[in-house]
Structure formats: structure tokens, C-alpha cells
Amino acid sequence: MDKKTLTPQKAKEFALEIFSQIEGEADREFRIFHVKAVTKTALALSEGDGSVDREVLEMAGWLHDIGYVESEQDHAEKGIGILEKENFILNDKIADCILHHGLKGKPRTKEGKYLQMADKISFINPGVLEIFMKRNRGKMKKEEMDFLEKMLEEAMGYLREFDR
Secondary structure (H helix, E strand, O other): OOOEOOOHHHHHHHHHHHHOOOOOHHHHHHHHHHHHHHHHHHHHHHOOOOOOOHHHHHHHHHHOOHHHHOOOOOHHHHHHHHHHHOOEOOOHHHHHHHHOOOOOOOOOOHHHHHHHHHHHHHOOOHHHHHHHHHHHOOOOOHHHHHHHHHHHHHHHHHHHHHHO
16 A cells, blocks of 8 residues: 655644544544644744744644544554554654653654643643533532633633733
8 A cells, every 4th residue: 555645734634534533522622622722833833943844743733632532541652553554654753743742751853842832832722621621521520620610710811811
């Protein structure tokens, strides 16, 4: 079988196709919203850094969480496996971004570092936080949900101040 070349558009289409398989509207919405936010944030953070391959960063942004369709644990490795099964050509930078984007990851490339930073920042986003809460309502303790609701209120307050 021929190897498939990735482009930012193909990465986006493939990620959206993969995420469409997620059962549960809230989970599906969360994952799609999250990868969009991470992709946009990573590109914004890296703007002006001429040493960064922005196409790699955009592709990795769309693809970094596709492994969640198989397992939350080890989702980065699962994502690489999915891409390999589909015969996509993965360069080292894309693999680094995907494999090392998590909280404990240690990216070796600038692209990986920008993606990891964007992934962390995305959870401060009120939209992501709201979807996360909706997705986990009933699964979390009351104190945890109260804490998240307070964070959401504060984040919305910052946004309102920013808009003035």
C-alpha cells in the first residue's frame, strides 16, 4: 500500500473523521473544540518564530489527540499507531509533537514545545472548560465541579474585562 503524504488540510480532515467516531456528543464536541483551540493557539504562539515549521505544527495540532478514540491512557502512542495503520508518512517533528505533548512530556523540537504549551493553555479557555464540565457532570465529586465552576466564572470575568 502506498504511503500517504500529510498536509494541514488532510490532517484536519482525518482528525475530524476520527473524532466523529467518538460516542457521546459532549465527548465528541470537547475533543474537536480542544484540537481546534490547540492548533490555533500553537500557531499564534509560534508566529514570528522563523525557525518553526508551521505546517508541522498545524498538522500536529489537529492530530495530537486522535489516540483518544482507542484509549485515554497512552493516547499519544495510540495516535501514532493510528497514523501508521493509515500509512501516513510521519516525520520526526510531527511524531515528537504528538508523543510529547502531555503534561509530563519533554518535546525535543520547537514545534513540540509550542504544541505542549498550547495544549496546557487550552484548558484555561472558558469554552473548553465548559465542555469539559458538561462531559464530566455526574462523574466528578461536588467539590471538583464547584472548583471548575468557579474557574469558569473567573475566566468569563477576565474575558468580559478584556472586551471592554
